[in-house]
Amino acid sequence: MSSKLWGGRFTGATDPLMEKFNASIDFDRKLWRVDIAGSQAYARALGQAGILAADEVAAIVDGLDRVAAEWEAGTFVLQASD
Numbered sequence: 001m002s003s004k005l006w007g008g009r010f011t012g013a014t015d016p017l018m019e020k021f022n023a024s025i026d027f028d029r030k031l032w033r034v035d036i037a038g039s040q041a042y043a044r045a046l047g048q049a050g051i052l053a054a055d056e057v058a059a060i061v062d063g064l065d066r067v068a069a070e071w072e073a074g075t076f077v078l079q080a081s082d
Contacts, residue, residue: 025078028078029078032068032071032076033068033071036064036067036068036071039060039064040060040061040064040065043056043057043060043061043064044057044061
């Protein structure tokens with residue numbers, strides 16, 4: 001399993017140039033509220049379109065609520081490699 005927040009599908013190491021290009025931690029810290037709200041809205045839209053079941057939408061929205069609570073409390077930790 002990958003230790004990167006987003007790297008679940010990748011098997012090889014990330015090129016250092018790509019790491020530098022992809023670095024967005026400062027933006028993530030500033031935009032987390034709208035990022036989470038957008039992801040929740042998208043999950044709800046996928047539910048309305050019949051792509052996600054109601055329980056899947058609820059699980060995603062609830063999970064993102066927990067992530068938001070961690071950001072709000074200052075306990076959500078990002079690594080430079082995320």
